Amino acid sequence: xxxxxxxxxxxxxxxxxxxxxxxxxxxxxxxxxxxxxxxxxxxxxxxxxxxxxxxxxxxxxxxxxxxxxxxxxxxxxxxxxxxxxxxxxxxxxxxxxxxxxxxxxxxxxxxxxxxxxxxxxxxxxxxxxxxxxxxxxxxxxxxxxxxxxxxxxxxxxxxxxxxxxxxxxxxxxxxxxxxxxxxxxxxxxxxxxxxxxxxxxxxxxxxxxxxxxxxxxxxxxxxxxxxxxxxxxxxxxxxxxxxxxxxxxxxxxxxxxxxxxxxxxxxxxxxxxxxxxxxxxxxxxxxxxxxxxxxxxxxxxxxxxxxxxxxxxxxxxxxxxxxxxxxxxxxxxxxxxxxxxxxxxxxxxxxxxxxxxxxxxxxxxxxxxxxxxxxxxxxxxxxxxxxxxxxxxxxxxxxxxxxxxxxxxxxxxxxxxxxxxxxxxxxxxxxxxxxxxxxxxxxxxxxxxxxxxxxxxxxxxxxxxxxxx
Amino acid sequence: xxxxxxxxxxxxxxxxxxxxxxxxxxxxxxxxxxxxxxxxxxxxxxxxxxxxxxxxxxxxxxxxxxxxxxxxxxxxxxxxxxxxxxxxxxxxxxxxxxxxxxxxxxxxxxxxxxxxxxxxxxxxxxxxxxxxxxxxxxxxxxxxxxxxxxxxxxxxxxxxxxxxxxxxxxxxxxxxxxxxxxxxxxxxxxxxxxxxxxxxxxxxxxxxxxxxxxxxxxxxxxxxxxxxxxxxxxxxxxxxxxxxxxxxxxxxxxxxxxxxxxxxxxxxxxxxxxxxxxxxxxxxxxxxxxxxxxxxxxxxxxxxxxxxxxxxxxxxxxxxxxxxxxxxxxxxxxxxxxxxxxxxxxxxxxxxxxxxxxxxxxxxxxxxxxxxxxxxxxxxxxxxxxxxxxxxxxxxxxxxxxxxxxxxxxxxxxxxxxxxxxxxxxxxxxxxxxxxxxxxxx
Ligand SMILES: Nc1nc2c(ncn2[C@@H]2O[C@H](COP(=O)(O)OP(=O)(O)OP(=O)(O)O)[C@@H](O)[C@H]2O)c(=O)[nH]1
Ligand SMILES: Nc1nc2c(ncn2[C@@H]2O[C@H](COP(=O)(O)OP(=O)(O)OP(=O)(O)O)[C@@H](O)[C@H]2O)c(=O)[nH]1
Ligand SMILES: [Mg+2]
Ligand SMILES: [Mg+2]
Numbered sequence: 001x002x003x004x005x006x007x008x009x010x011x012x013x014x015x016x017x018x019x020x021x022x023x024x025x026x027x028x029x030x031x032x033x034x035x036x037x038x039x040x041x042x043x044x045x046x047x048x049x050x051x052x053x054x055x056x057x058x059x060x061x062x063x064x065x066x067x068x069x070x071x072x073x074x075x076x077x078x079x080x081x082x083x084x085x086x087x088x089x090x091x092x093x094x095x096x097x098x099x100x101x102x103x104x105x106x107x108x109x110x111x112x113x114x115x116x117x118x119x120x121x122x123x124x125x126x127x128x129x130x131x132x133x134x135x136x137x138x139x140x141x142x143x144x145x146x147x148x149x150x151x152x153x154x155x156x157x158x159x160x161x162x163x164x165x166x167x168x169x170x171x172x173x174x175x176x177x178x179x180x181x182x183x184x185x186x187x188x189x190x191x192x193x194x195x196x197x198x199x200x201x202x203x204x205x206x207x208x209x210x211x212x213x214x215x216x217x218x219x220x221x222x223x224x225x226x227x228x229x230x231x232x233x234x235x236x237x238x239x240x241x242x243x244x245x246x247x248x249x250x251x252x253x254x255x256x257x258x259x260x261x262x263x264x265x266x267x268x269x270x271x272x273x274x275x276x277x278x279x280x281x282x283x284x285x286x287x288x289x290x291x292x293x294x295x296x297x298x299x300x301x302x303x304x305x306x307x308x309x310x311x312x313x314x315x316x317x318x319x320x321x322x323x324x325x326x327x328x329x330x331x332x333x334x335x336x337x338x339x340x341x342x343x344x345x346x347x348x349x350x351x352x353x354x355x356x357x358x359x360x361x362x363x364x365x366x367x368x369x370x371x372x373x374x375x376x377x378x379x380x381x382x383x384x385x386x387x388x389x390x391x392x393x394x395x396x397x398x399x400x401x402x403x404x405x406x407x408x409x410x411x412x413x414x415x416x417x418x419x420x421x422x423x424x425x426x427x428x429x430x431x432x433x434x435x436x437x438x439x440x441x442x443x444x445x446x447x448x449x450x451x452x453x454x455x456x457x458x459x460x461x462x463x464x465x466x467x468x469x
Numbered sequence: 470x471x472x473x474x475x476x477x478x479x480x481x482x483x484x485x486x487x488x489x490x491x492x493x494x495x496x497x498x499x500x501x502x503x504x505x506x507x508x509x510x511x512x513x514x515x516x517x518x519x520x521x522x523x524x525x526x527x528x529x530x531x532x533x534x535x536x537x538x539x540x541x542x543x544x545x546x547x548x549x550x551x552x553x554x555x556x557x558x559x560x561x562x563x564x565x566x567x568x569x570x571x572x573x574x575x576x577x578x579x580x581x582x583x584x585x586x587x588x589x590x591x592x593x594x595x596x597x598x599x600x601x602x603x604x605x606x607x608x609x610x611x612x613x614x615x616x617x618x619x620x621x622x623x624x625x626x627x628x629x630x631x632x633x634x635x636x637x638x639x640x641x642x643x644x645x646x647x648x649x650x651x652x653x654x655x656x657x658x659x660x661x662x663x664x665x666x667x668x669x670x671x672x673x674x675x676x677x678x679x680x681x682x683x684x685x686x687x688x689x690x691x692x693x694x695x696x697x698x699x700x701x702x703x704x705x706x707x708x709x710x711x712x713x714x715x716x717x718x719x720x721x722x723x724x725x726x727x728x729x730x731x732x733x734x735x736x737x738x739x740x741x742x743x744x745x746x747x748x749x750x751x752x753x754x755x756x757x758x759x760x761x762x763x764x765x766x767x768x769x770x771x772x773x774x775x776x777x778x779x780x781x782x783x784x785x786x787x788x789x790x791x792x793x794x795x796x797x798x799x800x801x802x803x804x805x806x807x808x809x810x811x812x813x814x815x816x817x818x819x820x821x822x823x824x825x826x827x828x829x830x831x832x833x834x835x836x837x838x839x840x841x842x843x844x845x846x847x848x849x850x851x852x853x854x855x856x857x858x859x860x861x862x863x864x865x866x867x868x869x870x871x872x873x874x875x876x877x878x879x880x881x882x883x884x885x886x887x888x889x890x891x892x893x894x895x896x897x898x899x900x901x902x903x904x905x906x907x908x909x910x911x
Pocket of ligand 2: 274275276477478479480481483484529530561562563564565602603604605606607608609610634635636637641642668686689690
């Protein structure tokens with residue numbers, strides 16, 4: 001089996017990352033009750049002898065270390081990690097921090113810290129990579145709105161491309177909502193996007209506003225629970241119950257959703273199933289053209305009813321929900337835009353017939369590009385998420401991202417036209433005036449490439465190849 | 470004589486495991502010594518400990534599927550896979566035919582060849598090689614094609630039969646049509662014949678004939694295994710009577726593939742039903758064969774919903790009219806009957822010359838095999854292996870969809886990365902258009 005290394009950068013990246021590690025431990029503890037260090041566990045964790053930090057060599061779990069590198073240019077979050085319940089997962093060298101942060105300035109993160117910490121970061125990543133016998137994927141987690149995650153995070157992305165060109169680079173990027181309190185977040189996001197478009201294999205854009213809305217939707221459901229529909233307390237997607245951290249911090253519920261996304265993306269590669277989907281299949285299936293690699297995701301069900309029997313209707317509802325606006329981790333509506341491709345990754349008690357029935361049911365309500373009218377990728381993993389009997393993760397390459405990106409571009413232009421705050425960026429060494437216009441140009445080009453797909457929807461079928469008979 | 474089975478990729482390994490399990494249970498359940506011995510010689514060997522070991526080589530580029538197949542076989546308590554008969558790596562081919570064919574195949578050529586050679590050397594006489602794979606993924610299709618090519622070089626005189634699973638037409642791997650086109654175009658000249666199961670058809674059999682509500686991949690594989698078993702288990706042929714024919718693959722191929730341009734074989738079996746209804750059903754040979762014949766000419770892979778209006782055109786009739794009637798013309802058919810009185814059933818309906826192309830000598834187009842032993846719990850059963858136009862439409866759909874995608878150049882960068890160029894694609898398209906044209910003009 002293959003392994004993945006997680007690189008989490010900045011406050012958001014590290015907070016999301018820690019929720020991921022907590023839930024990943026919980027998931028493996030649930031599946032693997034015998035305390036044996038198995039291949040599935042090995043995909044994200046090393047087994048070390050805690051006394052010497054070397055590989056333990058025993059089949060039993062001795063000490064688990066996350067295959068991760070944690071980077072923040074501020075001390076706060078990483079200090080919490082050092083003292084928190086997950087501290088044993090990381091050896092001190094895996095944590096790289098400075099004191100003052102990037103002050104919400106992409107240029108400081110990208111250029112200043114990028115050149116200062118480059119070597120240390122590469123060293124740590126290389127060390128993590130050496131501990132893998134088949135490193136397949138890097139998961140990079142960061143926000144787009146701040147300075148460290150977006151700036152240094154995308155610098156790390158380039159460095160991964162240079163140092164490990166063969167390894168798949170999947171980025172989980174948290175986009176600021178329109179009422180974000182970081183004023184420069186549109187600058188940071190657009191500057192970062194240019195790097196993501198050019199250097200990532202796939203990006204899973206997550207919008208904070210979507211996470212906020214999903215959390216409140218779930219809380220609403222939990223409180224208005226009808227007597228016939230009791231919601232199990234320990235298995236909603238936002239709950240961290242059963243994990244190591246006992247106290248809930250402000251972003252925890254939201255970050256648990258992102259952590260669940262990562263667990264579900266990787267489940268079919270970690271656990272067995274009758275139709276496996278390895279991580280290298282994501283880009284192969286979902287990315288028809290290299291730059292168009294932004295995948296909108298949705299997770300269903302968001303909560304589980306205490307009743308364990310799954311009537312067909314409720315299962316079908318799960319499929320319907322996966323396409324509805326309310327369940328997308330981005331403020332976008334794939335159902336009313338054009339699909340380039342779509343993956344349905346199922347876990348638990350779901351059969352091919354459920355899958356086929358729902359694809360046939362939903363297909364007429366969706367539009368696909370004409371050259372990929374049956375653009376589905378499906379997978380069946382036999383192990384459900386903790387507390388659920390079944391679940392669905394939908395990943396869509398859909399032109400709806402263009403409208404979300406257009407809004408981001410508008411916010412960028414509003415600031416840029418007034419040259420607001422520009423001097424904070426221009427005084428950073430390594431930053432050039434052209435960087436802003438080029439980043440804007442790159443985003444506009446991306447938006448255009450998505451929009452152009454709409455104009456070709458009515459092309460006729462290509463005339464077939466003639467052969468001499 | 471023995472057959473070495475090569476299971477490739479997830480699909481190949483899951484179907485292969487199901488097939489050995491069906492074959493084993495059938496030959497033990499039959500309670501007939503000759504039949505059991507012949508089947509065991511064909512598919513199993515006996516190891517030092519006296520246990521049955523499948524004559525199989527398991528190949529995948531990731532470990533999970535193979536370890537489950539091995540575990541399932543061991544759990545049966547009756548047979549196992551060979552101790553060192555599998556080859557796997559850590560990561561799959563990522564649904565990329567080019568990755569399988571250009572990278573994994575050549576890199577692991579020696580290891581896979583060794584495994585097959587070892588297994589072949591354990592056969593007193595090798596009847597041929599049976600390779601099982603899907604066409605939609607990366608390993609079965611890409612590595613499978615490459616391995617078939619190597620085996621063709623290693624065993625130029627042996628029969629090589631490929632079993633291919635075609636994907637659901639409504640999509641399950643996005644690049645499935647590209648991978649299918651690349652696989653089919655190359656296998657066509659390497660393999661002696663391609664036996665095809667379409668997942669859509671088998672799915673329908675599960676839901677409409679077997680009455681399964683929640684159809685799993687295992688349910689689908691059991692139907693495929695049943696049909697494969699019914700052609701591969703011992704049977705008496707015209708030449709071998711009164712004994713079981715020993716060279717199953719050779720006889721199959723010589724009955725069905727009379728021209729190298731035509732080697733797509735489809736299967737249909739009758740009856741197929743759930744265990745519970747089986748207990749309440751009785752069949753006569755004339756009834757079964759009447760249905761089966763109509764399934765053949767109307768191109769229905771199932772006895773449910775056959776179009777009884779389709780009939781064999783009178784000779785000299787307009788060919789366009791035939792096409793409108795959806796008449797399915799054959800090059801050759803092989804009918805396998807199993808159960809009581811199988812040898813005396815009247816198969817005259819399949820001998821009608823107007824079922825076949827006019828340019829083949831009438832004697833060579835139709836063959837019957839039979840066995841008095843009821844197969845897999847069915848008191849009487851019939852399976853028809855057909856080299857006919859029946860796969861023309863699904864093949865045409867695959868090529869059409871792949872061609873549409875190719876026109877936009879979508880996903881092509883994933884293939885060129887591993888050395889498959891646009892010209893390679895064009896060659897494959899041209900090759901398949903040729904096959905489509907040949908079958909169309911039968
Ligand atoms: N979902 C989520 N968003 C967060 C979290 N922490 C911060 N954010 C968002 O991330 C953006 C700010 O980026 P941070 O990650 O805090 O910044 P940073 O990368 O640490 O960079 P500097 O603080 O500038 O050095 C804002 O849009 C916040 O709303 C978190 O834990 N979860
Ligand atoms: N009937 C049937 N089809 C299967 C089975 N497993 C996979 N498939 C089909 O095979 C295709 C996918 O190919 P796989 O065999 O999974 O791929 P692979 O050969 O392992 O290649 P990679 O995973 O890409 O390395 C799809 O069309 C699946 O529906 C099975 O057990 N039975
Ligand atoms: Mg910070
Ligand atoms: Mg596979």
